[in-house]
Structures are given as structure tokens and as C-alpha cells.
Amino acid sequence: MSKKKYRVLVGQIFQETHGFSPVPTTMRAFEVDPASTMIDTQRQSDSTLGGIIRTLEAAGVTLVPSIAARARCGGKVTNEAYAEISAAIVAAAEAAEVDAIALDLHGCMQTQALDSAERDLLLRLRAVVGPSLPIVAGFDLHAHATSEMLALLDFGSAYKTNPHADAAQTGARVADRLLAMLHTGERPTGYFLRLPMLTSGNDETGTGPLHAIHAAARTAIANDADLVDYSLFNVNPFIDGPAVGQGILVYGAGDEGAAHAARLANTLAQAVWQARTAFVHTLPTIDEVVARHPRSAQAVTIGDFGDRVLAGAPGDSVYILDRILAMGDRHVTIIVTDPDAYERCAAAGEGAALDITLGASLTPGLTPTTASGRVKRLGDGSFTNRGQFMKGGVLRLGPHAVLEGDNFIALITLDAVMSQDPGCYLDAGVTLDGADIIVVKSGYHFKLAFQDYGSCVIAETPGLTGFAPETLPFMHCRPIYPLDAVTPKIEARRLTRG
Numbered sequence: 001m002s003k004k005k006y007r008v009l010v011g012q013i014f015q016e017t018h019g020f021s022p023v024p025t026t027m028r029a030f031e032v033d034p035a036s037t038m039i040d041t042q043r044q045s046d047s048t049l050g051g052i053i054r055t056l057e058a059a060g061v062t063l064v065p066s067i068a069a070r071a072r073c074g075g076k077v078t079n080e081a082y083a084e085i086s087a088a089i090v091a092a093a094e095a096a097e098v099d100a101i102a103l104d105l106h107g108c109m110q111t112q113a114l115d116s117a118e119r120d121l122l123l124r125l126r127a128v129v130g131p132s133l134p135i136v137a138g139f140d141l142h143a144h145a146t147s148e149m150l151a152l153l154d155f156g157s158a159y160k161t162n163p164h165a166d167a168a169q170t171g172a173r174v175a176d177r178l179l180a181m182l183h184t185g186e187r188p189t190g191y192f193l194r195l196p197m198l199t200s201g202n203d204e205t206g207t208g209p210l211h212a213i214h215a216a217a218r219t220a221i222a223n224d225a226d227l228v229d230y231s232l233f234n235v236n237p238f239i240d241g242p243a244v245g246q247g248i249l250v251y252g253a254g255d256e257g258a259a260h261a262a263r264l265a266n267t268l269a270q271a272v273w274q275a276r277t278a279f280v281h282t283l284p285t286i287d288e289v290v291a292r293h294p295r296s297a298q299a300v301t302i303g304d305f306g307d308r309v310l311a312g313a314p315g316d317s318v319y320i321l322d323r324i325l326a327m328g329d330r331h332v333t334i335i336v337t338d339p340d341a342y343e344r345c346a347a348a349g350e351g352a353a354l355d356i357t358l359g360a361s362l363t364p365g366l367t368p369t370t371a372s373g374r375v376k377r378l379g380d381g382s383f384t385n386r387g388q389f390m391k392g393g394v395l396r397l398g399p400h401a402v403l404e405g406d407n408f409i410a411l412i413t414l415d416a417v418m419s420q421d422p423g424c425y426l427d428a429g430v431t432l433d434g435a436d437i438i439v440v441k442s443g444y445h446f447k448l449a450f451q452d453y454g455s456c457v458i459a460e461t462p463g464l465t466g467f468a469p470e471t472l473p474f475m476h477c478r479p480i481y482p483l484d485a486v487t488p489k490i491e492a493r494r495l496t497r498g
């Protein structure tokens with residue numbers, strides 16, 4: 001092994017875009033660690049960046065920090081916010097002599113001007129460091145993985161679990177591959193193909209069709225020393241772009257490994273395509289959820305599927321609150337984005353009683369409710385994730401008010417807030433002990449943390465993040481199943497840099 005002390009630039013730019021949301025993502029939505037603090041802040045995080053940092057430091061690598069910036073899912077990132085964050089990474093690459101670059105990217109970030117912000121970032125980094133300096137990245141498996149973007153990398157790898165429990169392992173995997181590249185000078189060969197196919201949900205990896213397909217992929221990798229890694233990108237279905245669909249990426253080592261990678265990519269793609277009709281989710285209505293869960297000592301946490309902030313919705317729906325309060329005997333704890341309601345609570349002050357109109361101020365077609373309560377608390381700042389998904393990670397809560405009524409507690413926020421973790425409630429001063437119904441704006445990830453409080457279910461609700469592709473104005477990904485008659489050509493192509 002070489003004794004050389006390597007220098008690796010590290011950075012994070014992480015946002016999943018809902019391309020059809022009416023609310024743009026501004027700089028205010030980003031949680032930013034500048035170069036001076038990002039290593040210390042992220043070292044303990046269970047993010048991809050945390051995994052990268054720990055693995056590279058353990059190998060004696062000198063880390064060159066740039067910026068770590070992450071925002072909740074939401075509308076397209078403003079050109080200004082992307083320019084500011086990406087400039088910090090590009091400037092760090094210009095300023096420092098480095099041997100490689102390792103990035104934590106969501107992979108599905110669009111700006112007002114760009115279909116793939118990550119491709120733009122990698123193009124600009126290549127312009128600085130040239131075509132041969134190793135660049136690696138870890139991705140969310142919902143990344144908008146275009147072959148043009150992936151070809152700019154020497155290695156990229158996505159989470160293998162949904163809900164995402166392996167971000168840090170993904171970072172470690174990417175860093176290990178980078179270390180191997182630095183020590184041997186050899187690069188794996190990537191084969192990629194995109195299936196023009198939207199799933200209709202049912203795309204968790206612990207059950208359903210993806211469970212078996214991931215198992216087959218893991219077995220293939222484990223039994224073939226020439227294969228390096230696989231990724232299955234179930235691209236976020238709420239953007240329009242050329243790679244929307246399903247992406248399959250496999251890396252192999254050497255000539256033999258390249259041939260095996262192509263073969264495995266085609267095999268996995270066949271399996272995904274053949275399972276297309278099995279990707280159908282049927283969710284219970286709120287009335288059915290309540291009927292199936294009699295009131296008990298344990299809470300029921302309901303994922304508001306149609307208004308998932310984690311998939312980019314504004315988080316302004318009060319549909320579940322309204323439905324359950326209309327039924328009578330349940331207490332509801334809910335988080336809701338509502339700038340006007342927040343301002344009214346802030347103006348009234350802590351302890352004030354007021355009647356307000358709540359919710360449905362951002363998403364077209366939703367219905368607001370009226371709420372009477374007392375402003376229990378006003379606050380600002382961040383919250384810390386307690387659960388397995390991004391444990392230890394700090395996310396923005398922002399200006400917020402806690403309004404308490406007879407049979408509800410509403411955490412009213414100025415901006416959309418990720419609520420997959422109890423930390424958003426707890427750090428706002430909302431206790432969940434003894435809670436009855438807890439509403440979160442998440443479809444999958446909340447189960448990893450809220451299971452500590454009782455049952456976790458997702459319900460069919462209105463909003464921007466239900467699976468109804470026929471209602472979205474897709475253009476750049478057509479033709480695509482199930483909107484169009486399509487027979488995909490299953491032939492993985494080698495990733496090559498021009």
C-alpha cells in the first residue's frame with residue numbers, strides 16, 4: 001500500500017426536487033455547514049458525508065472541506081441558492097491541490113434553470129480538475145441518475161434501502177472504492193441503463209418486488225469477484241427530466257468485470273420491467289386507518305401520503321386533522337406549513353388565545369380548516385434527528401408556533417419542515433408521550449423512528465405527492481410506462497467520458 005498522504009476534497013449538496021411544486025426552494029431552506037466547521041459537524045452524522053469522512057480519516061487521508069448544504073425536498077432550487085452553494089465546492093477545488101473528490105449528493109436536484117444540478121456541478125468540477133482526477137459520489141436511490149451525469153464520475157453508488165437506513169454505509173462504500181482507486185490507479189467500469197417506467201408506489205426495499213430484486217443483485221455481487229457494486233435508482237417520480245424512470249447501474253473490475261457488469265445490469269432491468277404491474281400501492285383511507293386502530297395507550301403515527309414534505313410537497317394539508325376531529329374522540333398532533341397562521345400566532349404572542357384558518361395555503365385544491373386554541377410556544381432554529389434515518393443530523397425547523405386546542409396540537413411552521421423524525425416535534429417543545437394520533441408528512445422514513453411510539457401507517461390523502469402520474473404534466477421523460485405504450489430496449493451502455 002502506498003505511503004502517500006492523500007488529500008481528498010469533500011462536500012455535500014443535497015436536495016430532492018419536486019419539479020411540480022409551486023413553492024421554490026430558497027437559500028433559507030438550506031442547512032449549511034461552511035468549510036470551517038463541516039468536518040467536525042458531519043463526522044458523527046449518519047449521512048453519506050459522515051460515512052465518507054469517517055472512512056477516509058480512518059485511512060489517514062487529509063480532508064479538504066468545501067461546504068455541506070442540505071435542504072428538505074421541495075420545489076425547484078432557485079438559481080441564486082444553487083449558484084452560492086455550488087460555487088463553494090468549485091472554489092475549493094480551484095484553491096486546493098487534491099488527489100480526489102468525494103461528494104454526498106442527493107442526485108435529484110433541479111434548479112429553475114437546470115434539469116440536473118449534479119451534472120452541472122460535476123461538469124464544472126471536471127473543468128477545474130480535468131478528466132482523470134478521481135471523483136466519486138454517494139446518492140439517494142431516488143436520484144435523477146442520467147448517464148451523462150454518472151459518466152462524469154469514476155464511481156457512484158446509491159442507497160440500497162427505502163426507507164433509507166444505509167446513507168452512512170453508502171458513504172463508506174464510496175470512500176472505500178475511492179481508496180482502492182488511489183492505491184491501485186484502477187477504475188471500475190460502469191454499465192447503466194434507464195427503463196422508461198414509473199412505479200405506482202410499493203417501492204420499499206424490505207417488501208414487494210424490490211425486495212427480491214435487491215436480494216438477487218446482492219447475491220450476484222457476493223458470488224462474483226469481478227463485480228464491484230450495483231445501484232437501483234427508483235427515480236423520484238415528481239420531476240420531469242430525461243432520466244425519470246428506473247435506472248440500473250452496475251460496476252465491474254477489469255475486462256471480465258465489465259462484461260459481467262453489463263450482463264447483471266440487463267438482468268436486473270429485465271426483473272424490474274417484468275415486475276412493473278406489481279408496483280402498485282393501495283393505501284387505506286383515514287376512516288379505514290381509524291377503524292383499524294382502536295384508541296389505545298400507544299400512538300398511531302399516520303404518514304400523510306399526498307402531502308409528503310419528504311417527497312417535496314408543501315406540507316400544508318390539514319386533511320387528516322379535519323377528518324379525525326370530525327370523527328370525535330381522538331386527539332391529533334400535526335405539523336403544518338402555514339406562513340399566515342404562523343404570523344398570526346407570532347403577532348398574538350405566547351399564551352394568547354385565537355381562532356385561525358389553518359392549512360391549504362400553498363397546494364392547489366386542498367381545503368383549510370378552522371382552529372381555536374392557545375399559542376403555547378413560539379420558536380425558531382433546528383432539530384436533531386433521533387431515529388435511524390440521518391441520526392444525529394440537524395435539520396431546519398425555522399420559525400414556528402405551537403397552537404394547542406382542546407383536541408389537537410398543531411406545530412405551525414413558516415416553511416415546510418421534514419417530519420420523518422420525532423425530533424421535529426420534541427425540539428419544538430411538543431411532547432409525544434401519551435400522544436394519540438401523530439401526523440407526519442412522510443411516506444416511508446418516519447417508520448424507522450416513530451415505531452417507538454406505536455403503530456405506523458400511511459394513508460391515502462390528497463396533495464401533490466400521491467401516485468397519479470396522469471395528473472402531472474410530464475414531457476421530457478415520454479414515452480413512459482404506464483402513461484404510454486412502450487417496449488423498452490434492455491441494453492446497458494458503458495459509461496464513458498467524452
Ligand SMILES: [Zn+2]
Nearest residue numbers: 140141142164
Ligand atoms: Zn430518497
